[in-house]
Amino acid sequence: MSKTATGYKVRLEPADEHPHAPGSARNYNESMYFNVFDPVRMAGGWFRIGNRPNEGYAEVSVCLYLPDGRVGFIFGRPAITGNDRMEAAGLSIEVVEPFKHLKVRYSGELLLLARPGEMANPKAAFRDNPRLPCTVELDYEGVSPMFGGEAVREDGSALEVDPEKSFAKAH
DSSP states (O other): OOOOOTTEEEEOOGGGGSOOOOOSOTTOOEEEEEEEEETTTTEEEEEEEEEETTTTEEEEEEEEEOTTSOEEEEEEOOBOSOSSOSEETTEEEEEEETTTEEEEEEEEEEEEESSGGGGGSHHHHHHHSOEEEEEEEEEEEOOSOOOOOEEEETTSOBOOOOTTTOSOSBO
């Protein structure tokens, strides 16, 4: 495993589980992404919400892989007015206890694809396949230490980075 360069460290605090002040970067994006797989039911999926408050919208994706090979999928860019919560278009992420317990919920429609390869042409896939109501409630409980965070100086002070030229503040 690589080591942090001398004079720097990685900071990760419980407050980092919650949305941050977006700052001035026009393309500021704060996102959360969750995977899930049930080996007994042979089903899985992923959920992502990315708030882009300085552009006035969020990106929401839900994808469920069903045991019979069908896929449920939805994507949207709903309007948002800030970065105070991770909730849009029926997808919500609740931090019950930072680093230990989070809840992911989705309630809305999913496009049901009997032939998932049809998404190679999204316009036709969304036109030709049915949409069905879907509700998902997941509880995530931490079982290992957190890894990652924001690179800072050893004294905890922030690094000066041009937000328009950087990839990510903390991953």
